[in-house]
Amino acid sequence: MKLYIKILCIIISGFFCKPVLLSGQSQEFVVKAVFLERFTHFIEWPENFYTKDSTENFIIGIFRRNPLHGNIEELYKCQQIRIKNKKVEYKYFKNVNELEPVHLLLIPSSKKLLPKILNYTRNRPILTISDNDGFGAKGVLINFFIETGKVRFEINELAVYETGLSMSYLLFEAAKIVNKRMD
Amino acid sequence: MNLLQNLSLKFKMIAIILLITFLVTGAGLVFIIKYEIETSKTQLVNNLLSNTNLVGEICVSPLSFNDHTGARNLLLKLLTIPEIVDCRLYDEQGKFFTMISRAGKLDSIVYPVSEKSGEFNDGYLHITHSIKYNDVNYGDIYIRASLDKHYSKIRNYLMKIVFVFFGMLIFTYFLANKFQEIISKPILYLADVTKRISEKQDYSIQVSTKGSDEIAVLYNGFNNMLAQIQIRSAERDKAEEHIKQDLKEKEVMLKEIHHRVKNNLNIITSLLNLQAAKITSANDAISAFEDSRNRIFSMAMVHEQLYQSNNFSKIEMKHYIETLSSKLIQTNIHNKFTHLNIDISNIYLNITTAIPCGLILNELITNAFKYAFPDNRKGEIWITLTKVKKDYTTLVVKDNGIGLPEHLNPETSETLGLQLVSILTEQLEGTLEIERDSGTLFRIQFPV
Numbered sequence: 138m139k140l141y142i143k144i145l146c147i148i149i150s151g152f153f154c155k156p157v158l159l160s161g162q163s164q165e166f167v168v169k170a171v172f173l174e175r176f177t178h179f180i181e182w183p184e185n186f187y188t189k190d191s192t193e194n195f196i197i198g199i200f201r202r203n204p205l206h207g208n209i210e211e212l213y214k215c216q217q218i219r220i221k222n223k224k225v226e227y228k229y230f231k232n233v234n235e236l237e238p239v240h241l242l243l244i245p246s247s248k249k250l251l252p253k254i255l256n257y258t259r260n261r262p263i264l265t266i267s268d269n270d271g272f273g274a275k276g277v278l279i280n281f282f283i284e285t286g287k288v289r290f291e292i293n294e295l296a297v298y299e300t301g302l303s304m305s306y307l308l309f310e311a312a313k314i315v316n317k318r319m320d
Numbered sequence: 321m322n323l324l325q326n327l328s329l330k331f332k333m334i335a336i337i338l339l340i341t342f343l344v345t346g347a348g349l350v351f352i353i354k355y356e357i358e359t360s361k362t363q364l365v366n367n368l369l370s371n372t373n374l375v376g377e378i379c380v381s382p383l384s385f386n387d388h389t390g391a392r393n394l395l396l397k398l399l400t401i402p403e404i405v406d407c408r409l410y411d412e413q414g415k416f417f418t419m420i421s422r423a424g425k426l427d428s429i430v431y432p433v434s435e436k437s438g439e440f441n442d443g444y445l446h447i448t449h450s451i452k453y454n455d456v457n458y459g460d461i462y463i464r465a466s467l468d469k470h471y472s473k474i475r476n477y478l479m480k481i482v483f484v485f486f487g488m489l490i491f492t493y494f495l496a497n498k499f500q501e502i503i504s505k506p507i508l509y510l511a512d513v514t515k516r517i518s519e520k521q522d523y524s525i526q527v528s529t530k531g532s533d534e535i536a537v538l539y540n541g542f543n544n545m546l547a548q549i550q551i552r553s554a555e556r557d558k559a560e561e562h563i564k565q566d567l568k569e570k571e572v573m574l575k576e577i578h579h580r581v582k583n584n585l586n587i588i589t590s591l592l593n594l595q596a597a598k599i600t601s602a603n604d605a606i607s608a609f610e611d612s613r614n615r616i617f618s619m620a621m622v623h624e625q626l627y628q629s630n631n632f633s634k635i636e637m638k639h640y641i642e643t644l645s646s647k648l649i650q651t652n653i654h655n656k657f658t659h660l661n662i663d664i665s666n667i668y669l670n671i672t673t674a675i676p677c678g679l680i681l682n683e684l685i686t687n688a689f690k691y692a693f694p695d696n697r698k699g700e701i702w703i704t705l706t707k708v709k710k711d712y713t714t715l716v717v718k719d720n721g722i723g724l725p726e727h728l729n730p731e732t733s734e735t736l737g738l739q740l741v742s743i744l745t746e747q748l749e750g751t752l753e754i755e756r757d758s759g760t761l762f763r764i765q766f767p768v
Contacts, residue, residue, distance in 0.1 A: 172385060178384065178454065179381075179453075287386075305453075308381065310378055310382075310390070311387055
């Protein structure tokens, strides 16, 4: 209920903020955007990995086209959302070669690019998020999917373990687990 | 307390022990019951609270990602605890999120703000817990637990306690009944002995003492008291016997005195008759009066000494004869140059013997004064009274005067004095001997 109210508030405030930008954004995008922020509640990043900027800002990397089909930058800016009590900074990548350490990387829906991107993110504490069927099993840490009309997400447990990110069991509780880690 | 007073010592002790056991054990058990109930309540609260905390913490995920099904699945885990009736989940703004109920009814979605965490109310335990993760509040979890099982457990516990309590009382009764004898038996024995003494009035009964405790001290004291009572009782009996004897003596004496008064008056009458027959002149009359006075005085002195002494039946003869002689010396005009020598043993005579004896002495001393020392002749008179045999006493009156004429025989004499000596000697059932050697000696021996 709380989430719905928050989403509703975001939508309403969004209209007041930038009606033109938000008008094309779906409710599903907003839910996913809120989930995105929520994920960060349950994940801890190592401090010595990132650039200087990362100590002051939370960096979200967007590779080519945002898979969530919405302007997340405008939404967070309008809502003055801070992640991990840090200002959110966005970095945009068009090629795999341009990739650099970020906290969170939104993976595009291209199946060709996926292995290359994952090749970069593997063994790096980068939270990869996608919105494509089967991407979770292929190595993206969190992948959205729709189940009975509701937004849900899956977590690749093995991949999470390899990144070195510290992910709370509570997040696993809420998610569908793929590639379970076999200890 | 009045009820206890009428009970025997044995039951009194048992009753007191049972009462003390009841109070002390009862108080102890009440304390234990209260403690156990509080502990049980605390345990129940802690158990439910820890489970609620655990599930509440996991509920962070469904609350974060709006997962009602996931939330219900988590809450279902709480229903594995039999006491929990229903669980409700509220979001961070206090709005109802989801709930599960053992009855299957979603009967309330109102946030129970009035329920304090851990409060026992309406037969339920209400627990509310804030769901937090990394200091961020995600909502609240509320559970309602039935207390039926808790109360049933307490009832069972109480039943056991009551059973144990009454078991202890019964056991205490048997122990008290057995061991009260240590105290009550000696006291009951003492009471029994006291009763026997009281019934039989036999103070020679003693209680047998064992050990050296307070009971033994009591027994010894009791025995000592009995001994004292016995001694005093014997003394009292003796005194009573003495008083009775004394009284009897007095009664006899009183009769005797009346008898003697009568006899004495008879004697006086007889003496006066004898003297009256011999009076021929005025001088004879005067002399007769003087003689009669001395005779009556000698008789009176016996009575005087009797009532002045403590003993009304015996006369101490030494004192009597000394007093009588002294009086005769004072009253007799013929004794100016006569000296009396009295040698008397410590002899006591009864009144029957003492009066004749006194009269005899009166006659012999008066005769000696009158006739033994004529012409103002100096002389001496010896009086001795001695016990010669076991039951015989000898009275000797001797003078160193001119001596009794040879022809004069007391039995045949016409003089009244000697006649009296003879008659009184006979009355004493004694013998009279006269010696005429350097004076006159009268020896009268009589039984006592």
